Amino acid sequence: MPGIDDVIAAETVLSDVDGANGRLIVRGLPVEELARNGTAESVAHLLFEGFFPDLPDERGLARAIGTARRHAFQRLEPHLPAIAALSPVEALRAGLSFIPDGDDLYTALMLSGAAAVLTPAIIRFNGGQQAIAPDPKIGQSADMIRMTSGAPASQAEERALNAYLATVSEHGLNASTFAARIAASTKAGLGSAVIAGLSALKGPLHGGAPGPVLDMLHEIGEASRAEAWLIQALARGDRLMGFGHRIYKVRDPRADALKSAVKALARAGGAPNRLTLAEAVEQAALDILHKTKPNRPLETNVEFYTAVLLDALGFPADSFTSIFATARIIGWIAHAREQEMNGRLIRPQSRYVGPVPKQAA
Known part of the structure; x- marks a missing residue:
């Protein structure tokens, strides 16, 4: 069937997916190293570097992400009862739409923070429990576990979730990332790009397995x-x-x-x-x-x-795609900023194979 397999649609500094040899490099680092040592915050800094002029150092970014979780929770808490009736991934998509659709670092951090607080909140709502407010002083992985279970994360649990979030944060021009880049190429905003990516990730052929x-x-x-x-x-x-x-x-x-x-x-x-x-x-x-x-x-x-x-780690199966998205959002944002800086609208051509008008006699 016609498609765009093997077509180069973008040049990127973000990752190299070597399918023939089974290698993944994210900004010069092998994925194995990210899994061993990376955190949600350190990988965000790695991917955001060069795309936001006001990006702080890694420690400052970690503090900013914690603050963004608190601000996102305050913005989203009134809407939780309404969106909790949706599936976790649909609730995440609905919740992200309440974040202003800017192109700056604040928007990027709010989107990341919103995903981290929304999924635990929806899990608790579906279990008949109240959402737990985030703790901006701890890491994103530890806070996600705490907001889900109601108990502090152990060091081993925090390390395990950090390994996951780091491992799946970026993976080349997959379907969801391409969707995010297409939205970004129209100058729609980071929120629109992220929601476009999430809508593609939701499909069972991509992130739903x-x-x-x-x-x-x-x-x-x-x-x-x-x-x-x-x-x-x-x-x-x-x-x-x-x-x-x-x-x-x-x-x-x-x-x-x-x-x-x-x-x-x-x-x-x-x-x-x-x-x-x-x-x-x-x-x-x-x-x-x-x-x-x-x-x-x-x-x-x-x-x-x-x-x-x-x-x-205690996450229910129906939340797995939402947690995947929480990790991948930073990759979508980095790709969106890279696309915006390129300034080129993505507009491929199609070949028409339908019926044609009959020629007049």
Whole structure:
């Protein structure tokens, strides 16, 4: 089918996705390093650098992001009862629309802060609990866990969520990022670009797959059942969620980065049983896929260990796409600013293949 695969639509300083060799570089740093050492705040500074003239140093930006969470919560709290009736990702999209649609650093921080407070608030509303106001003095990952569970995050939990947010913050010109850049090319504003990106991410072919991974793990239940369950699923023609990627022809490097984060969390006492099951299912699936589909590159992708990690941190499956968006928003904003600075409207051509008027006799 006609498409734009392999068409270069932008030049960017933000990331290099090497699908042939299974590498992801974000502003000169391998994704594995970001996962080990990065935080939501440090990666925001990395991605925003050069795009905002008033960007403070990393410590100052961390304080500003904390303040933005508080301001965003104050703006959004009156609207929470109305948007809580929506699904978490739709509530996030509705909530972001209340943020003024500027192009400056304040807008960027408010969008990031709004996402971080909205998802925990909606989770609590759906559980019959009141939203918890953010604490601007702690990191974004720790605060998201605290606002969701009502209890302080452990160091291991904070490190695990930071690893996730850092790992998935930026990934080249994927569908949602391209949508964000298209909106930004019209000078619509950062809020419009972010909502465009979120609307694309919402689709199950892009950011909606971690939840089904968790469904698969729950259905399998025990490591001893993995092989038989997976064989039956393939015999039905089902897709094994968490395996295969449009770009990566080898293993998705983000999968190993997140697997390491899950292992570190398990060593600290979090979710050892989940990790044991996940590793057994992963190995069984890879063995079966290599035997039954030897000509297709179906390796573990980022969604598999995303599901394991977010579940271990206590986030419900229907919130996974919203948490993904909370991480990716900083990438969308950086791409939007890069596109705006380029100043070029994205306007590709199409080839008409419909009917033509009949020639007059």
